[in-house]
Amino acid sequence: MLELSMTRLHEATVVIYALSVLLYFIDFLNNNRKANRIAFWLLAFVWLLQTIFLCLYVVKTGRFPVLTIFEGLYFYAWVLITLSLGINRLLRIDFTVFFTNVLGFIVMAVHTFAPVQVESHALAERLVSELLLIHITMAILSYGAFTLSFVFSLLYLIQYDLLKRKKWGKRLTRLGDLSKLEKTSYILNVIGVPLLLLSLILGLQWANIKLPAIPWADPKIIGSFIVLIAYSIYLYRKVRRQVYGRTLAFWNLGSFLIVLVNFLLFGSLSGFHFWYS
Structure with missing residues (x-):
């Protein structure tokens, strides 16, 4: 049950991230500061969830998540989101922010929907279907x-x-x-x-x-x-x-x-x- 709930949270994170990328794209084309602000806070929420997941994983395994390719992808996605938030808030280079988030979304999607990381075979199949x-x-x-x-x-x-x-x-x-x-x-x-x-x-x-x-x-x-x-x-x-x-x-x-x-x-x-x- 806990594994399913965590999976749902990961899926919700991907959807929120997708919405953030969409708003960053609108801002990138039209210099829409309102869209940029909403995208920033959505991305900040994604970063918060990712940070919580990362900390829980460290507590559970007792080590930093970089020893496997899927652990590395997760940490890499977290780094990209962190850098994107910093660039958006400190440097305000919209071109860099948008494309960094596209790359971050790709990495997060690969990690989230990879059935290799899911222990339950039935849950893995369900994840792929979703x-x-x-x-x-x-x-x-x-x-x-x-x-x-x-x-x-x-x-x-x-x-x-x-x-x-x-x-x-x-x-x-x-x-x-x-x-x-x-x-x-x-x-x-x-x-x-x-x-x-x-x-x-x-x-x-x-x-x-x-x-x-x-x-x-x-x-x-x-x-x-x-x-x-x-x-x-x-x-x-x-x-x-x-x-x-x-x-x-x-x-x-x-x-x-x-x-x-x-x-x-x-x-x-x-x-x-x-x-x-």
Whole structure:
């Protein structure tokens, strides 16, 4: 019972860490200080839990946790979180903080969902299944964000066409303001990209545990990375290249077509995405 409770706490820590990374990503793109503050305190809570777990482990084993690869990963994740908190509070280098936390999340996910460290075989299998559940949930949430973003971009193009042809009326006012449509579409992609990235990290960890080797040539894996790249280019063009309007909206529509192809076609061609046993 105690082992199961500790496992649940570790899983909750990963979820909180994922939310912190998402908020740091929003701050990284938009210089959103409110998101940065919330992300910092979430990360501080993760650090507190990790420190408690670390101390309990030291008390239980009577030694420092660095003698095995999994112990080393845990301590490494704790060090990365500690450094990230220090950089965020003292140096305020947001670029470094974001990417340090992405690496920290990868290390924590590998450690938390590795069944080798779990004594009970049944609990280990359950842990792997829950890893898959979190992976799928994050992927679906990211696809949901991309779908809504697609809708807002489509409405933007319809509104733009109505304005260009001077088709005034109730339909024009009901569609919303062009700048608001574009901003909402962008915000949804800002949420979707890190969710998809975190989902891919967890998915690769699941594949590493359940499969003899990660099938990098699998259509679903390739398609997922193409989706991530397409939306990352969208964000890059928006933030760095200052691309706006119809050009960005059409790029968003094209990216969503890749999402549909990946979800409907590549999913059916995948050799393992429906093999969960």
